[in-house]
Amino acid sequence: MSTIAVGGLNRTAALYQSVIGKKVIMAVTGFILSGFVLGHMIGNLQVFAGPEKLNAYGAFLQSLGGALWAARIVLLASVGLHITMAVQLTMLKLEARPQPYVKKTALVSTYAARTMIWSGPIVGAFLVYHLLHFTTGQAHPDFKPGDVYANVITGFRNPAVSLFYMVANILLAFHLYHGVWSMFQSLGVAHPRYTPLLKRVAQTFGIVVGLGNVAMPMAVLTGILSL
Numbered sequence: 001m002s003t004i005a006v007g008g009l010n011r012t013a014a015l016y017q018s019v020i021g022k023k024v025i026m027a028v029t030g031f032i033l034s035g036f037v038l039g040h041m042i043g044n045l046q047v048f049a050g051p052e053k054l055n056a057y058g059a060f061l062q063s064l065g066g067a068l069w070a071a072r073i074v075l076l077a078s079v080g081l082h083i084t085m086a087v088q089l090t091m092l093k094l095e096a097r098p099q100p101y102v103k104k105t106a107l108v109s110t111y112a113a114r115t116m117i118w119s120g121p122i123v124g125a126f127l128v129y130h131l132l133h134f135t136t137g138q139a140h141p142d143f144k145p146g147d148v149y150a151n152v153i154t155g156f157r158n159p160a161v162s163l164f165y166m167v168a169n170i171l172l173a174f175h176l177y178h179g180v181w182s183m184f185q186s187l188g189v190a191h192p193r194y195t196p197l198l199k200r201v202a203q204t205f206g207i208v209v210g211l212g213n214v215a216m217p218m219a220v221l222t223g224i225l226s227l
């Protein structure tokens with residue numbers, strides 16, 4: 001291997017090991033995942049347009065074949081890197097300060113920021129359950145392959161399931177609020193003059209995704225959506 005290639009590898013390894021490198025990986029993978037979450041919500045909201053629309057959308061996604069698998073691989077890699085960086089950054093933070101501050105400086109940190117450490121794992125656990133529920137069907141007692149609309153309605157008819165979806169998606173909204181704001185900072189977009197605007201963008205993003213996702217189980221529980 002040439003000296004230049006080794007030098008490049010060393011620099012990449014140094015970047016990976018540095019805190020800022022980890023934060024950038026966190027931000028880039030978070031950006032990819034946020035884009036998916038928004039697109040997924042917009043696609044799913046077609047449930048309000050009726051079974052034909054939602055099922056046609058599901059069939060369209062399946063028809064993408066190789067492209068769908070490519071997207072899945074990118075998403076899976078993003079989730080893996082996002083979690084790995086989160087764990088490593090948390091450990092670095094603990095190593096730097098094994099004793100917590102006696103007086104917490106809550107003034108500058110929001111509720112969303114302080115809850116990242118558990119909103120992340122809960123959203124992760126939700127995702128595993130969600131894939132077994134709506135994609136593979138093992139966690140869905142009335143799963144009908146290919147009938148996305150029926151699966152969503154019969155799935156959300158169970159109040160415990162709907163409650164779990166709503167709680168997880170409210171936590172996701174907080175996670176997105178703080179995550180998008182941190183992303184701006186890690187990517188160097190933040191500037192004191194734009195702070196209020198960027199915070200508003202992050203907040204709006206979390207609220208829009210949260211409301212859109214909570215609306216679906218809520219609509220089934222209240223009978224607005226039915227088979």
Ligand code: HEM
Nearest residue numbers: 040044058072127130134135148152165172213214216217
């Ligand atoms: C109420 C909110 C949600 C609803 C109604 C919903 C609905 C669905 C449905 C019906 C599928 C299966 C689609 C198909 O087989 O054609 C699916 C797949 C999926 N959902 Fe959700 N979802 C919601 C929220 C979320 C959230 C918040 C995330 C991420 C944190 C997420 C991540 C995924 C992923 C990764 C897949 C698998 C996509 C694939 O590889 O085919 N979903 N969702």
